[in-house]
Amino acid sequence: MRPANPILAGLYPDPSICRVDGTYYLVNSTFEYLPGLPIHASDDLVTWRLVGHAIHDPGQFDFSAVPDSRGLFAPTIRHHDGKFYIACTLMDAGEVTGNFYVTATDIAGPWSSPVMLPDAPGIDPSLFFHEGRAWWIGCREVVPQGFEGETEVWMRELDLERGMLVGEESVIWTRTMARAVWAEAPHRYERDGWFYLVTAEGGTAFEHSVMVARSRSLTGPFLPCPRNPVLTHRHLGHGVDVQAVGHGDLVHGDGDDWWMAMLGIRPIDGHHILGRETHLAAVEWEEGWPVINPGLGRLDSPVEQPGRWASDGVPELSDFLSVRGFPTFAEQTDLALELRSTGESVSSGAVSAALLRRLTSTESTVAVTLELVDGQDATAGLLLRQSDSTQVRAAAVATSDGVRVSLASRDGVDTVVGSATLPSGPFTLSAVVADGEITVNVASGKGEPVTLGRVSLSALSTETAGGFVGMTFGPYVEGPVGARVRLTGWSHDDRR
Numbered sequence: 001m002r003p004a005n006p007i008l009a010g011l012y013p014d015p016s017i018c019r020v021d022g023t024y025y026l027v028n029s030t031f032e033y034l035p036g037l038p039i040h041a042s043d044d045l046v047t048w049r050l051v052g053h054a055i056h057d058p059g060q061f062d063f064s065a066v067p068d069s070r071g072l073f074a075p076t077i078r079h080h081d082g083k084f085y086i087a088c089t090l091m092d093a094g095e096v097t098g099n100f101y102v103t104a105t106d107i108a109g110p111w112s113s114p115v116m117l118p119d120a121p122g123i124d125p126s127l128f129f130h131e132g133r134a135w136w137i138g139c140r141e142v143v144p145q146g147f148e149g150e151t152e153v154w155m156r157e158l159d160l161e162r163g164m165l166v167g168e169e170s171v172i173w174t175r176t177m178a179r180a181v182w183a184e185a186p187h188r189y190e191r192d193g194w195f196y197l198v199t200a201e202g203g204t205a206f207e208h209s210v211m212v213a214r215s216r217s218l219t220g221p222f223l224p225c226p227r228n229p230v231l232t233h234r235h236l237g238h239g240v241d242v243q244a245v246g247h248g249d250l251v252h253g254d255g256d257d258w259w260m261a262m263l264g265i266r267p268i269d270g271h272h273i274l275g276r277e278t279h280l281a282a283v284e285w286e287e288g289w290p291v292i293n294p295g296l297g298r299l300d301s302p303v304e305q306p307g308r309w310a311s312d313g314v315p316e317l318s319d320f321l322s323v324r325g326f327p328t329f330a331e332q333t334d335l336a337l338e339l340r341s342t343g344e345s346v347s348s349g350a351v352s353a354a355l356l357r358r359l360t361s362t363e364s365t366v367a368v369t370l371e372l373v374d375g376q377d378a379t380a381g382l383l384l385r386q387s388d389s390t391q392v393r394a395a396a397v398a399t400s401d402g403v404r405v406s407l408a409s410r411d412g413v414d415t416v417v418g419s420a421t422l423p424s425g426p427f428t429l430s431a432v433v434a435d436g437e438i439t440v441n442v443a444s445g446k447g448e449p450v451t452l453g454r455v456s457l458s459a460l461s462t463e464t465a466g467g468f469v470g471m472t473f474g475p476y477v478e479g480p481v482g483a484r485v486r487l488t489g490w491s492h493d494d495r496r
Contacts, residue, residue: 001044001046002046002300003045003046003280004046004300004302004303005242005264005279005280005299005300005301005302005303006264006266006277006278006279006302007045007046007048007261007278007279007280008026008028008040008048008277008278009274009277009358009360009361010274010275010277010358010359010360010470010471011030011033011274011275011276011277011358011469011470011471011472012028012038012275012276012277012278012358013028013029013204013247013263013275013276013277013278013468013469013470014028014029014073014074014075014185014247014263014276015027015028015247015249015261015262015263015278016028016074016075016076016077016126016187016249016261017077017249017251017259017261018077018078018079018251019251019252019253020079020084020107022043023041023042023043024041024042024043024045024251024253025039025040025041025051025077025079025084025107026039026040026041026042026048026077026261026278027039027040027054027075027076027077027086028075028278029072029073029074029075029468030055030071030072030321031066031068031069031070031071031072031073031467031468031469032063032066032067032068032069032070032071032323032324032469033071033321033322033323033356033469033472034055034063034321034322034323034324034325034326035053035055035056035321035326036053036054036055036056036061036071036072037053037054037055037072037075037086037088038050038052038053039051039052039053039054039077039107041107045253045259045280051107051108052107052108052109052111053109053111054075054086054088054102054104054109054111055072055102055111056109056110056111057110058325058326058328059113060102060111060113060114061090061093061096061114062093062094062096063093063324063325064324064325064350064351065092065093065094065324066091066092066093066324067092067349068349068387068388068389068465068467068469069387069466069467069468069469070091070092070093071090071091071092071093072088072089072090072091073088073089073090073091073123073124074088074089074123074124074125074184074185074247075087075088076088076125076126076127076187076249078127078128078129080127080129080134081129082105083103083104083105084103084104084105084107085101085102085103085127086101086102086103086111087099087100087101087125087126087127087136088100088101088102088125089122089123089124089125090114091123096116098116098117098118098120099116099117099120099121099122099123099125099136099138100114100115100116100117101114101115101117101125101127102114102115103115115163117136117158117163117164117165119164119165120136120138120156120165121138121140122138122139122140122141122151122154123138123139123140123184124138124139124184124185124186125137125138126138126186126187126188127158128155128188128189130190130218133157134157134158134159134160135155135156135157135158135188135218136155136156136157136158136165137153137154137155137172137186137187137188138153138154138155138186139151139152139153139154139183139184139185139186139199140152140154142174147179147181148181149181149182149203150174150175150179150181151174151175151181151182151183151184152171152173152174152183153171153172153173153174153183153186153197153199154169154170154171154172155169155170155172155188155219156168156169156170170219170220172197172219172220172222173186173197173199173213173220173222175201175211176199176201176211176213176224176228176229177201177211177228180201180202181201181202181203181207182200182201182202182203182204183199183200183201183211184199184200184201185198185199185200185246185247185248185249186198186199187199187248187249187250189250191285192288193216194214194215194216194288195214195215195216195217195218195222196212196213196214196250196290197212197213197214197215197222198210198211198212198248198249198250199211199212199213200246200247200248201229201246202232202234202246204244204246204247204263204276204468205244206234206238206243206244207234208232208233208234208244208245208246208247208263209228209229209231209232209234209245209246210229210230210231210232210245210246210247210248210260210262210292211224211225211228211229211230212224212225212228212230212289212290213225214288214289225289225290226289227289227291230289230290230291230292231245231246231248231260231262231281231292231297231298231299232245232246233245233264233298233299236298238267238270241266241301241302242264242265242266242279242299242301242302243264243265243266243267243272244263244264244265244276245262245263245264245279245298245299246262246263247262247263248260248261248262248292249261249262250283250290256284256285257282258282258283258284258285258290259280259281259282259283260280260281260283260290260292261278261279261280262278262279262280262281262299263276263277263278263279264276264277264279264299265277265462266302266362268362268436268457269436269458270463271457271458271461271462271463271464272461272462272463272470273359273362273386273457273460273461273462273470273471274358274359274360274361274362274470274471275358275462275468275469275470275471276468276470277470279299281293281299281300282294313489313490314332314335314336314337314487314488314489314490315337315490316332317330317331317332317337317355319357320355320356320357320474321355321356321357321358321472322354322355322356323346323351323352323354323356323385324350324351325351327355329341329342329353330353330355335488336371336486336487336488337355337475337486337487338373338484338485338486338487339353339354339355339380339475339476339477339484339485339486339487340353340477340481340482340483340484341353341378341477341478341479341480341481341482341483341484342481343479343480343481344478345478346383346385346388346391346393346476346478347388347389347391347410348388349388352476352478353476353477353478354383354385354474354475354476354477355474355475355476355487356383356385356472356473356474357472357473357474357492358470358471358472359384359433359470359471359472359473359494360494361433361494362433362434362436362457363433363434363494364431364432364433364434364492364493364494365430365431365432365433365491365492365493365494366382366430366431366433366473366491366492366493367428367429367430367431367489367490367491367492368382368428368429368430368474368475368487368489368490369426369427369428369487369488369489369490370396370426370427370428370429370475370485370486370487370488371425371426371427371485371486371488372396372397372398372403372484372485373483373484373485373486377398377479377480377483378397378398378477378478378479378483378484378485379395379396379397379477379478379479379483380395380396380475380476380477380478380485381393381394381395381396381405381429381475381476382394382429382430382431382440382473382474382475382476383473383474383475383476384431384438384460384471384472384473385471385472385473386460386461386462386464386465386467386469386470386471387465387466387467387469389410389411389412389465390410390411390412390459390460390464390465391409391410391460392407392408392409392410392431392438392440392455392459392460393407393408393410393476394406394407394429394431394440394442394452395407395408396422396427396429396442398424399421401421402421402422402423402424403421403422403423403424403425403427403444404419404420404421404422405419405420405421405422405427405429405442405452406418406419406452407419407440407452407453407455409455409459411459411464417440417452417453417454417455418440418451418452418453419452420442420450420452422442422444423444423445425444425445426444426445426488426489427442427443427444427445428442428443428449428489429441429442430442430443430449431473433457433494436456436457436458437454437455437456437457438454438455438456438457438460439451439453439454440452440453440454440455475487
């Protein structure tokens with residue numbers, strides 16, 4: 001069976017892939033979301049299962065000051081001498097910021113404390129192991145800049161025993177195309193006596209692309225592939241179904257099988273809300289160069305499939321993401337998840353009480369059943385989030401008349417879209433994503449839903465919000481510290 005793209009739908013950008021003992025492993029960026037750096041495994045490249053996260057413990061990093069779309073950037077996963085390595089960049093987290101790696105002997109963890117490399121500048125680090133030695137490869141801006149976005153790729157030996165860079169640094173690459181911006185995401189490979197370098201160019205939007213170069217020497221000079229870019233969709237126009245294709249990583253399968261994982265987006269009318277997703281393409285080698293999806297030269301069109309995570313009842317706490325902190329504000333019981341306010345709002349830029357999932361389709365229905373805890377001055381509801389300043393909230397507060405529910409769309413400033421008053425007791429908030437808009441409904445108990453309002457999908461798009469993430473959704477609570485809400489019901493149904 002051929003993999004159906006995207007293989008990981010929703011907020012799964014910057015994929016890196018490796019293969020160990022017949023199993024493929026993928027890791028992705030998570031930015032301000034925790035747990036960080038999800039790792040998926042597959043035996044056939046078709047069915048993927050989440051096996052853990054490399055950033056899974058509050059002691060590894062403090063994310064409380066991380067702004068929107070900063071945090072964990074562009075990891076690389078590799079395996080060497082019985083141990084897994086993930087190299088990554090932590091951006092704008094305060095005192096502990098920069099490039100690091102973590103290790104584990106078991107892919108499911110636990111993963112080590114981060115090994116920081118203070119003399120490794122830039123972003124998008126990668127690892128290359130050759131003849132018993134380890135090499136750190138990175139991308140940084142050229143100083144001084146000849147033009148905005150001018151970068152270079154450098155490498156230096158990594159001493160694994162001491163956890164530090166040693167020896168001389170080598171600048172091995174700048175760019176393929178004249179004045180190309182953001183030559184980044186470098187990965188190294190060895191095949192048939194050649195050392196290969198794969199990079200991205202053009203920035204991680206419409207002009208994104210994958211470039212390849214090779215050398216007989218470890219440190220170059222590298223010669224670009226005459227067919228560069230070996231993969232891009234920028235020449236297909238703004239109406240193509242998958243865009244911004246780039247950030248590729250090669251992996252060797254059985255025999256002559258090779259594959260490339262990369263990111264792409266699925267826009268609607270020039271806007272995308274799901275974020276950058278993980279795609280996969282077959283690779284063949286011709287004249288010593290990789291050919292991506294031979295005979296097609298682009299990614300396959302996305303395939304609509306039933307949602308992979310749809311359920312009734314209350315999910316496990318571990319099924320959710322939280323922003324800038326681990327969910328110490330939530331507690332699981334047999335019948336509910338109880339959220340307690342941290343004292344911060346979900347638009348404050350601080351650690352707030354929200355449990356979120358990735359939206360994986362622009363044809364989705366999500367619903368939460370909530371109950372405000374008696375005597376608590378809480379505001380609680382359903383959050384649809386692209387960033388702190390770009391979000392939609394269906395918010396409920398207890399009043400003397402029952403429960404007052406309002407729908408607000410935030411683009412820097414809150415705009416109330418609609419409201420309703422319900423009897424006291426449990427209520428269900430639902431969001432139907434379809435036909436380019438989001439319809440938010442509310443129902444009391446088992447009553448019929450009432451529409452609070454509608455918001456255009458473009459209001460929650462990356463094009464509106466900026467940044468590098470995708471839309472997430474789930475229950476939240478605000479108010480005084482400890483104000484509570486109970487999540488007693490949940491459903492999520494979508495098509496990819």
